[in-house]
Amino acid sequence: MSIAYNLEVIHQRMAEAARKSGRSADQVRLVAVSKTKPAEAIADAFRCGQQVFGENYVQELTEKAGLLGEGIRWHFIGSLQSNKVRQIAGMVELIHSVDRISLAREIDRQWGLIGKVCDVLIQVNISQEETKSGTTTADLLDLVRQVAELPHVRIKGLMTMPPFFDDPEGARPYFRELQRLAGEVAAAGIPGVEMKELSMGMSGDFEVAIEEGATLVRVGSALFGERVYR
Numbered sequence: 001m002s003i004a005y006n007l008e009v010i011h012q013r014m015a016e017a018a019r020k021s022g023r024s025a026d027q028v029r030l031v032a033v034s035k036t037k038p039a040e041a042i043a044d045a046f047r048c049g050q051q052v053f054g055e056n057y058v059q060e061l062t063e064k065a066g067l068l069g070e071g072i073r074w075h076f077i078g079s080l081q082s083n084k085v086r087q088i089a090g091m092v093e094l095i096h097s098v099d100r101i102s103l104a105r106e107i108d109r110q111w112g113l114i115g116k117v118c119d120v121l122i123q124v125n126i127s128q129e130e131t132k133s134g135t136t137t138a139d140l141l142d143l144v145r146q147v148a149e150l151p152h153v154r155i156k157g158l159m160t161m162p163p164f165f166d167d168p169e170g171a172r173p174y175f176r177e178l179q180r181l182a183g184e185v186a187a188a189g190i191p192g193v194e195m196k197e198l199s200m201g202m203s204g205d206f207e208v209a210i211e212e213g214a215t216l217v218r219v220g221s222a223l224f225g226e227r228v229y230r
């Protein structure tokens with residue numbers, strides 16, 4: 001199937017999930033996850049109107065950004081090492097995966113050096129699987145308070161990755177929990193902190209995520225085809 005066709009189908013499915021849950025389709029944005037896929041595939045999706053792309057690896061992102069030039073809006077969605085933050089400073093519109101204060105401090109430092117502010121989401125590891133990154137539910141509010149102090153970092157919401165389930169319904173409680181946590185953070189009324197964005201849902205479960213309040217869905221294989229590795 002072509003990327004143009006896949007993109008259309010995904011948008012239809014997103015709109016239907018929004019409609020089902022009484023939300024409007026424009027409340028949910030698609031992040032096209034292009035990790036391991038060639039720059040040509042990104043250019044193809046871009047020509048079809050897709051603007052926001054999510055990458056997981058710093059080197060891969062900087063290479064593709066160099067090849068593709070202006071117009072594309074990059075989101076960083078993978079686990080991020082502090083020593084690589086410098087390479088993406090000013091290049092990405094949103095980092096979905098801030099999960100510790102040391103990382104947030106380095107983002108603050110690097111964006112400060114270029115006189116800009118970086119929008120971030122706090123990643124929460126709701127399932128507490130050891131293989132997944134993310135702060136624990138218990139530590140979330142403390143982390144948000146500390147990150148909120150940093151002048152060059154702005155918290156826009158939360159992100160999570162539930163465990164894998166064959167049936168997307170299995171992920172629903174995790175999505176619901178992220179929505180609840182966002183409410184809890186919002187209620188704390190921390191200055192400068194917004195809980196506008198909920199980044200949740202991937203190829204296998206984005207409709208369920210939308211029903212539970214996702215504003216950003218991160219979809220890779222349903223758009224670009226299966227990945228051979230990673």
Ligand SMILES: *Cc1c(COP(=O)(O)O)cnc(C)c1O
Nearest residue numbers: 033077202203204218219220221
């Ligand atoms: C790879 C990846 C995705 C996309 O996964 P698909 O199942 O291919 O849609 C979404 N989010 C993160 C953090 C990823 O690493």
